[in-house]
Amino acid sequence: MTNTISQAPMLQAPISRDSGEPLADQIVRAIAARIDDKHLRAGARMPSIRQFAGKHGVSPFTVVASYDRLVAQGYLESRRGAGFFVRERASLNTALPAAAPTAAAAPKLDVVWLIRNLFRQVPGEASPAAGVLPAAWLDGPGIAAALRAIGRQQGGMLLNYGNPYGYLPLRQQLQRKLAELEIEAAPEQIVTTVGVTQALDLVARELCRPGDTVFVDDPAWFLMFGSFAALGLKVIGIPRLADGPDVAKLAQLAALHKPRLFVVNSVLHNPSSSSLSAAKAFQVLRIAEEHGITIVEDDIYCDLHPGPAVQAATRMAPLDQLRRVIYLSGFSKSLAANLRVGFIAASPELAQRLADRKMLATLTTSELGERVVYKILSEGVYRKHLERIRGRLDAARPQAIRRVEALGLGLDSQPTAGMFLWVDAGRDTSVLAAQAMEQGLLLAPGSLFSPDQLPSTRMRLNVAALEDARLWDFLAGAIGRAR
Template identity: 65%
Template sequence: MTSTNPPLLSRDSAESLVEQIVRSVGLRIDDKLLRTGARMPSIRQFSDLHAVSRFTVVEAYDRLVAKGYLESRRGSGFYVRERHAMASAGYPPDAAAATPPKLDVVWLVRNMFRQLPPQKMPGSGLLPNDWLDADLIGNALRAVGRSNQNLLLQYGVPQGFLPLRQQLQLKLAELDIAATPEQFITTTGVTQGLDLVARHFLQPGDTIFVDDPAWFLMFGSFSLLGAKVIGIPRLADGPDIARLAEMAALHKPRLYVINSVLHNPSSTSLSAAKAFQILKLAEQHDFMIVEDDIYCDMHPGGATRIAALDQLQRVIYLGGFSKTLAANLRVGFIATSPELAVQLADRKILSTLTTSEIGERVVYKILSEGRYRKHLDRLRSRLDSVRDATTRRLDGIGIRVDTGSTSGMFVWADAGCDTNLLTENAMAEGYLLAPGCLFSPRQLPSHRMRINVATMEDAGVWGFLERSVGR
């Protein structure tokens, strides 16, 4: 029988008790943990069970009725409404009435967009809003709005806002990567950059290599193109070179996508020796390297990029600002050879015409005025302070964190149990985790999970982990 009791409530949360009840009950209904027709505890029962006032329960239940989650039956109590009635959940009726959710890539991304408080989302891939600088972005946006307004009403340049591309030239020069403005194409984030590159190089049946573990979203994207996605085991200093050589000879891949710096999910970085070996294998087996450097600015410096060794001949370099400025800006870029840049710009025209020049102007304004560096210093310092404390506390409850990373926002942890089940239990209590199975193209059960250290300041998260895996 499905339990109708919501999770324990946190008095330390920034959310009110009413908001916590509404959110947690709504999530349990969305995820089919509370079935249609299930009777909710009476107001008195709920009040006694969770040590909250009856006024709090009445207000929470009334909000859930207004949102379409519950119905009130006079003289009988409150019941879970039919799923198709819940338009407020944000899903089409058929999707809401489907079978219970499966833990997959789409599940995780969909739940990331539920707008849970950041402290409820240890599995998220973004920094909390209060870690970022809204004033920095707001000031730049207002300055752009005061510029020639006619420019804001028309298409931008397909290859991207030229002053931004000139600024990116300076940015890459600091990484020892030489590129002219003509070698850049702006994109709607790194996600679009990967898609443009994949569509340019891959035909159905082609093979693409990725790290294992790696960023989960690209697995499904590449598979939809008909590509065969193969994972190369990732070690603390980069891929398993022997395995990469073996698989390259066997499968003849077209592309190898890799995080050289602050690898997602482990936050480890590539050694110089491994970078050289990867480039040598790419030349030997004739595949292109796609270097995804989205976490570039979270690293304090001195890391090795394959693009710096190759100078954009066999390496396609991707970057962006969603992790350090604002995800909503959706400004990324591709840097590559002049010939390929023209071809990718043409492909961009056929798919989206141009990207938003407004966002590109905002990013240019921020980069060109010098405040971005100080913002990054603050971010890195704050991450350093919470990473060490989080790692020690995780270790204290029996969750082992891999060593080898001293930068970045993620730790790759071994919970010692099936993290799919752990994630399901966490969601039932209103917390979003990122189980290890999603970070492998094979998606096998795993004891691993990715933890965003910037989101680990909520007492409720720690309480859940201590009850679930503490030993």
């Protein structure tokens, strides 16, 4: 009987020459990730150097360097005259007893799984699971020009700590930005943060204690579920409808649990891209007043909305003027996630407490990133940049909706702004996501967007990142098999 050796498949993700990352680094990271995730099994033969180079359009020297680094890191082994093979990883730690053979377990799909795999994607590569726009849609040259301009200024200003509240000219610019939304906030009411992620953490640490209850939209942004749970908080979801939270359920659960906070996406809700109606906004504020709830309005997708002159959108911060509402936003979705510039707008007393808490956590935020954002906002190019992004989204969204509906996937409503579609696949999307991962495709299953993480038939798709034909081929095959 002849022994056969399985051939390892080529990489699923394309190699990007525009990402700025060396090609060898991309190859090493991609192969290592597939070995770690058990998509490449021990003993599988890697494509020959010539095959790999031809398939991926790189030089043989690049492939040799990549394979050699993978050998050095323990992922591959070189067999003279035979080629390169995936190495048995367990052999790297002989002190551990060998585990009894078991059936291969499906990967655990949780928040950490999604985030870890998002960060494994080739930098700049569009992913249907991502919560950000593709790098090609953003203004990389504009950000680079702003960085160069700041670098030409007197260097001493970047060598010390900044203001605990944040770079003052940026906060003054944010004051004008908030005024356009009819939110009155002096610079002393604005605290810059390392994105909305830190903003939520600071607010929760300041206003909550272990054992307190926090309400969130259900579905909602998944990262905060784990963040709040790590603080010892009880997280309860309020069903999100097309025009905002289910206010009957909100009133019922508020009376029962007496939550400290209710975190809400009023405009372009993640993951449905729906927005709050005026009637719902007033009802939520009334319930919050009755039960002593602080509303945390996460408006991170603010700048992707065309504005009330084009499409209705109601925020609670203008109605409340930062008395019971804390307003959060940032620029990771519209400028660059890597700048990590967000901000909190709150009452003067609370803003001071949050700035103090920020000092205890990080002293100050990076003034370099804040100066870059200020320069871009203050020079007038930002509005044109946003118009371009919204135009591209408006062009991509109908096409995505048509393709989704052609596959027989459901949509409760068809959003007219934002980057997301909240799709009903008619089957457990955690299973679908696990199958997609085997083909190098990353999906965002609906179970991750609920604090209970129960099985869900929903999934979030980013309309700006659906051009990969493999995605549609996979969905067509998977949905067809389920029928």
